[in-house]
Amino acid sequence: MNIDFVYNTDFKLDNEAETSSWIAAFCQTENTSVDSLVFAFFSDEDLKALNIKHLSHDYYTDVISFDESKNNALNGNIAISVERVADNASKYSVSFEEELRRVMIHGVLHFMGYNDSNENEITTIRKKEDYALSMFHVKQ
DSSP: OEEEEEESSSOOOSOHHHHHHHHHHHHHHTTOEEEEEEEEEEOHHHHHHHHHHHHOOOSOOSEEEEEOOBTTEEEEEEEEEHHHHHHHHHHTTOOHHHHHHHHHHHHHHHHTTOOOSSHHHHHHHHHHHHHHHHHTTSOO
16 A cells, blocks of 8 residues: 655645545445555646646646546545635635545545536535545544
């Protein structure tokens, strides 16, 4: 298992080991394992540029997942806009840390095959996010 964190902004996660353990534990509940994940943190403008380049989407977003998973071994890169996470945390009246964990696990869930392109899929992925978030403070 390899989970890396890359910082392209001034932001730095202060609990990398705890976050990695949480992600790995959640993956086990979904009968998947982490092979190699990279979480890369960007500014709004840099993530928008990636969105345009790779997905032809000309708008800001909080997370983009680049999935290279095979079978039940998760592999890929998850790009996150720190600014978008902060804005969404304020908008939804949650802490920055909670919103960041939600966005991180959202990217992981996409690697597991969960989508959010219609109401049913959104309901399902939100339930999975909520369950994963509930696991964060449980001793791994």
